[in-house]
Amino acid sequence: MRELRTDVLIVGAGPTGLMLAAWLAKLGVNAVLVDGKGGPTRESRALGVHSRSMEIYDQLGVVDRVLAEGYAAVTIRPGYENRSFGAVPIGRFGEGLTPYPGLHVLEQSRNERILLERLEERGGSVEWDHPLTSLATDDDGVTAECSGPSGPLRVRARFCVGADGGSSAVRKLSAIPFEGLTNQHTFYVADVLGVRGIAEDSANLRFGAEEFLLGFPMGADGHHRLLGVLRTAPGTDVSESVALQRLDAVFGVTYRERLWFSTYRIHHRVAARFRQGPVFLAGDAGHVHSPVGAQGMNTGLQDAHNLAFKLADVIQGRASESLLDRYESERRPVALRLVNSTDRVFALVTSDRPLARTVRRVLPRLFAPVAIRLVPRLPIAPRLFGYLSQIRIHYWMNDAVPSPDASSTRARRRRGRVVGRRLPWTGPNFEPLRSATWQVHTYGEMDSEVAAAVGHALQVPVHSFAAAADKGLEAGTCYLVRPDGFVAGAAPVETAVSRLREMLPDRWFGSHQAST
Incomplete structure (x- = not known):
């Protein structure tokens, strides 16, 4: 059995794990990164990069690569069925608040490649084809075992970070509950070329009485990511032909060529703990939710950014291990608020209740045309941008370990x-x-x-x-x-x-x- 010793074992080489590994390499912390896949993600998957994540990329020294490969969507076009009500200039909302206003579209696979290149430039690498098979903790850290193409690998580390997605082996082997629910509706996602019926220069949001559609621009030749919900009986498979028929009939959207199509169920879950002794959870291993708002990958990137500095301060002797308790107390409330807010929004756009159906049918047509003209002029617009872009996140700094309990006296104090x-x-x-x-x-x-x-x-x-x-x-x-x-x-x-x-x-x- 091959054996390695390191300060930090990172399980999962997606955006979160690669971000953490790249930052630890920059900070001079030894880490081993393992993943059960044979290599980086090929599918586009998550694709929205918000302003706060762009700032972190800037600090890491790779923002120019992200800007060169990404696509800036500076407007959102809401609409009802096949009608668009106009453009909301979200990029303008963030002017003066961040060097990177707007939403930058860069699919997950490219984010991973940029982070992997940065890690390799710092002398790091990934142990591909090494799924985690066991994890044991003791007073001095963790011992993990992975299977591999050339035989098993044992890693002895002071700390272990599970960044291995919603089905996290680290979370399961640590017996940390994953609390929440699964939505009954089927969600579809497709990367397509030659799209017609939606604007090519904006993020498109279309409501319908029964369904909804999100469309994100991804480049030339009508390259778009389409996401939505189809009304089907529970347990019914949704084929691409059914999705295409509904897109055309409800929203007037068609496309020439499909690059990728998949369906899945939406989960809204948060791990009961983000730290358990020397084990930490980050990204989807700790929280999953609907893609409404394109927050998932960004939250994972920021989990990794937050944790990297705490690990570095502890490992390099500047802080005791009690500092690591702040990771959960700072990042878990962010995940809870995000899951709760996306759950409410997703419930509104998918609920079968008569009131929700009426709201979806009436409000967009009645108020959206007025809101598009009015909201950009309101003082609340920058605040809304701050929430969406995650630059308004707040941590309590005046306690050693702030409680995430929203009912606490501290949580009711003015921030x-x-x-x-x-x-x-x-x-x-x-x-x-x-x-x-x-x-x-x-x-x-x-x-x-x-x-x-x-x-x-x-x-x-x-x-x-x-x-x-x-x-x-x-x-x-x-x-x-x-x-x-x-x-x-x-x-x-x-x-x-x-x-x-x-x-x-x-x-x-x-x-x-x-x-x-």
């Missing part, structure tokens, strides 16, 4: 505009984030020697920028920014050292310089 959120973008202030280090930011006029003294006392770099009060970044305040770009704390410069040092990893002083 800060800056602290606990991803750093507001002002333009140049995202450039230092590429260093992937803890850092202090100041905005507006501040004595450079005073700012430097704060950085010296906290043993972090300090970066100063022009005033940005409209972003909530106040002059005279020091902002401690985590390596993942979230603001851990803020304090007036007079008390910054004493207050912000409490927000740094608990073994930071005297340990971080030796490992950087």
Whole structure:
């Protein structure tokens, strides 16, 4: 039996696992990545890359590749059956909020290839054709065994991350419940060429009394991803010919050639725990939901991004293992909110109840034409974009292990505009984030020697920028920014050292310089 020893074993080389492996390689953490497949995904599968994920790609140094290979969909065109009501400029909603407004369309297979190339550039690789067969934990970590074409592989690791999808072997072998439900309706997905009946430059959303359709542009020659629900009896197979007939009859949509067609059932589930000792769950292994909003792959990418820095701080001696509890307390509430919101939306567009059918039949035709003209002018538009693009995610920063319980006193407190959120973008202030280090930011006029003294006392770099009060970044305040770009704390410069040092990893002083 071949044996390997490493700091982190990652099971699953999809977008989440590859993102985690690429980040750990960048941060200098040893990891082994295994996957039961023979190679990278060939099917397009997930395809929407939101603004927050683009920012993470920028920080990783691969955003130019994503932009070169992707397709920007800056408008959404809602409609009812075969009628479109016009374009909603979602890209304009995000202007001034992020360097990457709008929705970037890049299928999962290409995301994986870009991340794999980045991993290989850092000296990493994937153990393909090595499905996980056993997993045991003890006080010192995990021992995993995989089958392989040249014989079994045993991996001894301090930590294990299951990024192996909705049927996660890591989750099952760890006996972690996967709580939720399965929708009774059949969902279909097709990649097609020569599409007619929907706009080629927009994401298309069409409602019907019985069915709905999503269409995403994927390139030239009418290349689109079509997704929707067909009304069939439970257990009835949906063929491509049936889907094509309904697309034409209900939505007036046809296509010349099919590249890929599949059907599946929609699950809405969240793992009961994202951490169990040295074992973690990320991406679909921890949460699955409907593709409404194109959030699934993005949430997994951000799970990996969040966890990578925590693992690095612990493994490299800057923090005790208690820091890893924050991964579940930060990311599981995000998954719960996402699953709950997509479940409600999916229930509305698929429910057989008379009220839901009436809403689908009446509201789009009655209010959508007015909303398209009105919403872009409303102050709420940037907020809506923030939720969709996942740049408005909030973490509680003032407790060692925040409770995910929505009924807790902490959850009912007012959330800060800056602290606990991803750093507001002002333009140049995202450039230092590429260093992937803890850092202090100041905005507006501040004595450079005073700012430097704060950085010296906290043993972090300090970066100063022009005033940005409209972003909530106040002059005279020091902002401690985590390596993942979230603001851990803020304090007036007079008390910054004493207050912000409490927000740094608990073994930071005297340990971080030796490992950087």
